[in-house]
Amino acid sequence: MSELRRPRVGHIQFLNCLPIYWGLMRSGALIDVDLHKDTPDQLNAALVAGQLDIGPISLVEYLRHADELLLLPGLAVGSDGPVLSVNVVSTRPLAELDGAKVALGSTSRTGVLLAQMLLAERYGARPEYFRCPPELTQMLLEADAGVLIGDVALRALYEAPGQGLTVTDLGQDWRDWTGLPMVFAVWAVRRDFAAEHPGQVKEVHEAFLRSRDLCLAELDEVAAAAARWEPFDAATLANYFRALDFSLGDRQVAGLREFARRAAALGAVPALPEGGPEFFPV
Amino acid sequence: MSELRRPRVGHIQFLNCLPIYWGLMRSGALIDVDLHKDTPDQLNAALVAGQLDIGPISLVEYLRHADELLLLPGLAVGSDGPVLSVNVVSTRPLAELDGAKVALGSTSRTGVLLAQMLLAERYGARPEYFRCPPELTQMLLEADAGVLIGDVALRALYEAPGQGLTVTDLGQDWRDWTGLPMVFAVWAVRRDFAAEHPGQVKEVHEAFLRSRDLCLAELDEVAAAAARWEPFDAATLANYFRALDFSLGDRQVAGLREFARRAAALGAVPALPEGGPEFFPV
Numbered sequence: 001m002s003e004l005r006r007p008r009v010g011h012i013q014f015l016n017c018l019p020i021y022w023g024l025m026r027s028g029a030l031i032d033v034d035l036h037k038d039t040p041d042q043l044n045a046a047l048v049a050g051q052l053d054i055g056p057i058s059l060v061e062y063l064r065h066a067d068e069l070l071l072l073p074g075l076a077v078g079s080d081g082p083v084l085s086v087n088v089v090s091t092r093p094l095a096e097l098d099g100a101k102v103a104l105g106s107t108s109r110t111g112v113l114l115a116q117m118l119l120a121e122r123y124g125a126r127p128e129y130f131r132c133p134p135e136l137t138q139m140l141l142e143a144d145a146g147v148l149i150g151d152v153a154l155r156a157l158y159e160a161p162g163q164g165l166t167v168t169d170l171g172q173d174w175r176d177w178t179g180l181p182m183v184f185a186v187w188a189v190r191r192d193f194a195a196e197h198p199g200q201v202k203e204v205h206e207a208f209l210r211s212r213d214l215c216l217a218e219l220d221e222v223a224a225a226a227a228r229w230e231p232f233d234a235a236t237l238a239n240y241f242r243a244l245d246f247s248l249g250d251r252q253v254a255g256l257r258e259f260a261r262r263a264a265a266l267g268a269v270p271a272l273p274e275g276g277p278e279f280f281p282v
Numbered sequence: 283m284s285e286l287r288r289p290r291v292g293h294i295q296f297l298n299c300l301p302i303y304w305g306l307m308r309s310g311a312l313i314d315v316d317l318h319k320d321t322p323d324q325l326n327a328a329l330v331a332g333q334l335d336i337g338p339i340s341l342v343e344y345l346r347h348a349d350e351l352l353l354l355p356g357l358a359v360g361s362d363g364p365v366l367s368v369n370v371v372s373t374r375p376l377a378e379l380d381g382a383k384v385a386l387g388s389t390s391r392t393g394v395l396l397a398q399m400l401l402a403e404r405y406g407a408r409p410e411y412f413r414c415p416p417e418l419t420q421m422l423l424e425a426d427a428g429v430l431i432g433d434v435a436l437r438a439l440y441e442a443p444g445q446g447l448t449v450t451d452l453g454q455d456w457r458d459w460t461g462l463p464m465v466f467a468v469w470a471v472r473r474d475f476a477a478e479h480p481g482q483v484k485e486v487h488e489a490f491l492r493s494r495d496l497c498l499a500e501l502d503e504v505a506a507a508a509a510r511w512e513p514f515d516a517a518t519l520a521n522y523f524r525a526l527d528f529s530l531g532d533r534q535v536a537g538l539r540e541f542a543r544r545a546a547a548l549g550a551v552p553a554l555p556e557g558g559p560e561f562f563p564v
Contacts, residue, residue: 006511013316022313030307031300031507037317225313229288 007193007200009033010043010055012185015151015230016077016085017056019241022222023211033204040185041107053193054204056185060109062277063260063269069188070280072205075212076248078255080181083171084243086111087153089136089160090145094118094168097125097145105134106149110184113268114170114259115147121262122177136160154232154240171243180255181245186277194280201280212246253277289475289482291315292325292337294467297433297512298359298367299338301523304504305493315486322467323389335475336486338467342391344559345542345551351470352562354487357494358530360537362463365453366525368393369435371418371442372427376400376450379407379427387416388431392466395550396452396541397429403544404459418442436514436522453525462537463527468559476562483562494528535559 011021024030036043036052044061046052048068056077062069086108088094097119104112119125132139132146136156139146148156160167174182187208189201215222223238230237245252257272264271293303306312318325318334326343328334330350338359344351368390370376379401386394401407414421414428418438421428430438442449456464469490471483497504505520512519527534539554546553 018313025307025310025312028307028507030312031304032510034295035319225310228314 006032006034007053007197007204008051009035009204010047010052011035011037012040012043012056013037014040015154015226015237015240016244018226019215019219019222019244020208020211020246022218022225023213023215024207026214026218027207027210029207029211032207044109047188047190050190050192053197054189054201055187057188058108058110058185059183059256059259060113060263060269062186062188063263063272066270066272066276066278068191070191070194071248071277072187072189072201072208073279073282074248075187075205075208075246076183076252076256077185078181078183078245078252079171079243080245080251081172081175082169082243083182083184084157084169084240085150085154086114086170086184087148087156088115088119088145088168088170089140089148089156090166090168091140092144093166094125094145095123097123097127100125100127100144101142102127102129103132103139103143103146104129105132105139105146105152108149111149111170112147113263114174114182117262117266118170118173118177122173140165151231154236158236174255178255178258180258181252183248183252183256183259186248186256189280202282205280205282216246288314288316289335289479289486290333291317291486292329292334293317293319294322294325294338295319296322297436297508297519297522298526300508301497301501301504301526301528302490302493304500304507305495305497306489308496308500309489309492311486311489311493314489326391329470329472332472332474335479336471336483337469339470340390340392340467341465341538341541342395342545342551344468344470345545345554348552348554348558348560350473352473352476353530353559354469354471354483354490355561355564356530357469357487357490357528358465358534358538359467360463360465360527360534361453361525362527362533363454363457364451364525365464365466366439366451366522367432367436368396368452368466369430369438370397370401370427370450370452371422371430371438372448372450373422374426375448376407376427377405379405379409382407382409382426383424384409384411385414385421385425385428386411387414387421387428387434390431390466393431393452394429395545396456396464399544399548400452400455400459404455422447433513436518440518456537460537460540462540463534465530465534465538465541468530468538471562484564487562487564498528
């Protein structure tokens with residue numbers, strides 16, 4: 001009965017994808033998908049391994065597996081300016097971190113690569129990196145700076161300045177440097193699944209776009225609901241959700257290409273094929 | 283931040299709980315819970331192990347762990363007459379199965395115990411039981427009857443009579459025998475979680491009740507949506523959903539007690555304490 005199987009769709013169970021989930025609920029789309037909620041790392045691995053058919057994927061992981069995947073048009077998680085939740089917290093300016101120790105408090109591949117890229121190429125700093133639990137105080141006992149991503153980064157944005165620390169928002173820093181939006185994650189479908197079930201992919205894609213649009217129309221309501229459970233108040237959450245850019249238009253694709261070009265030059269990912277990224281045709 | 287954690291709530295990803303899921307979606311309640319979708323066996327184990335706080339649990343597993351659990355009032359999966367999806371398919375009448383071989387095509391503890399109870403006590407038949415994949419043709423190559431539960435039982439209900447087989451609906455058979463509804467699964471909360479977070483339990487409980495009521499009001503719509511993915515047409519699904527009894531009123535509690543009493547007499551479960559089952563106070 002494989003032809004009856006609902007598409008296996010991944011969902012990031014983090015704050016930055018809560019608006020998309022809200023929309024999926026409100027639109028009733030969840031009944032038509034087999035939704036797997038997990039961490040970004042697990043979802044990346046599951047999509048690449050073929051355990052999921054469709055899902056969000058870190059930009060870096062997409063670039064490493066672009067030959068197996070097609071992007072869903074119009075949808076991403078990024079920022080066209082401050083992203084609020086991908087930060088370097090440092091005891092001194094980034095340009096003074098050459099040879100210093102920098103703690104990586106996340107396994108987020110795109111965020112960490114972006115931090116390393118900016119430090120090396122924009123600031124000429126080649127620090128010594130080490131992995132570390134995402135706890136700011138502990139990080140800065142051993143390091144001169146820490147890369148924080150997600151909720152802990154969002155908290156640090158509000159708390160670190162009071163501790164005399166410098167917070168650099170890497171979404172903003174990337175735009176200052178390149179003039180382009182940053183794309184942290186995209187939605188992709190496995191090429192084999194798209195070839196066999198183009199109608200299902202079209203429906204899931206449309207459900208995601210509808211979800212995104214629904215949530216943008218109800219963002220204060222989403223923030224108020226999320227504030228019941230998240231360690232942030234509704235205003236902070238609304239501000240955060242508004243900072244995120246869930247679109248993937250021409251400017252975002254240009255930002256994606258620029259990141260891909262620079263990442264490939266560093267040897268971190270294969271080069272994107274000419275004319276890439278390749279999209280699921282709609 | 284444990285005080286901020288959403289309640290971990292189980293959901294059975296089978297056809298018989300789809301109406302509840304539909305309601306959870308439509309009511310927007312999913313944003314307030316960390317929903318774990320899994321098979322009944324996995325959810326039973328997770329609730330007993332404390333990996334879930336609230337969830338559906340097979341009646342037999344509830345009876346085995348009643349000292350750790352409180353029932354959520356008003357909510358169950360059962361039937362007051364035919365259940366359509368818990369069947370014995372046999373080559374001859376049940377009373378003639380004494381000493382015969384009977385295949386158990388399910389790990390569902392309540393359904394299997396009900397079949398054994400009815401065969402022994404109502405029909406005086408003590409066959410030899412063995413586990414078997416839930417595939418009717420294969421079962422009946424080796425056995426004189428098979429116990430089928432879930433989707434495969436629902437299919438057999440429509441297909442087996444054409445093959446000259448007898449189908450006994452165990453929901454109906456239980457009611458003919460006892461005059462009472464049968465309860466196959468209940469919703470329970472761990473006692474420790476209920477003591478620490480009564481407000482959250484109250485909200486989840488109310489969300490489930492709202493979901494149940496919403497879905498009953500839109501049952502044809504639920505059936506039409508499900509028919510896109512399930513190997514049954516919308517009319518069959520609507521008929522099935524209408525056969526299910528999602529309530530837990532006085533009659534259902536009496537049926538639960540009667541089953542518990544008989545199961546304890548067989549040594550299958552501990553006796554329910556005097557005045558039991560114990561409910562979460564609302």
